[in-house]
Amino acid sequence: METLLPESDFLALLLLSVVAFGAATILPFQSEVLFVALQLQASLSVLALIIAASIGNIAGSGVNYALGLALEHFKDRRWFPVTETQLARAQRWYSRYGVWTLLLSWAPFGDALTVVAGVMRTRPAVFLALVSTAKIGRYIILAWLTAAVAG
Secondary structure: HHHHHHHHHHHHHHHHHHHHHHHHHOOOOOOHHHHHHHHHOOOOOOHHHHHHHHHHHHHHHHHHHHHHHOOOOOOOOOOOOOHHHHHHHHHHHHHHHHHHHHHHHOOOOHHHHHHHHHHHHHHHHHHHHHHHHHHHHHHHHHHHHHHHHHO
């Protein structure tokens, strides 16, 4: 049976997706370094890199959203990492600036926005549309910058 990708290319894309997933959660991962390294290697198409990284990063944000949905159930626990005041401040901020802040979910502080979106019960379709736009756009820009610098 013929495969669509050589095994090494498949594993590289899978690794990129896993690292991008981790980068969107509280894990200390950075997907940009791997993305750029794979792009400079030039064995995979830029489109495949963008798709793999975006899928992983969007899925990681989905986990954050799900955590946000469950977060308030645990806010009275002693081990809960956020104070009632911090949670209320985040909710006020999100209420003030709205779902459009999810377009900043690509930024270093964007993971917190995706958690707050869950806490605030943002409609899943709206969440997915805005986060997908931000995450895919991020990797398109990264690919373009890499190509421009690498010449």
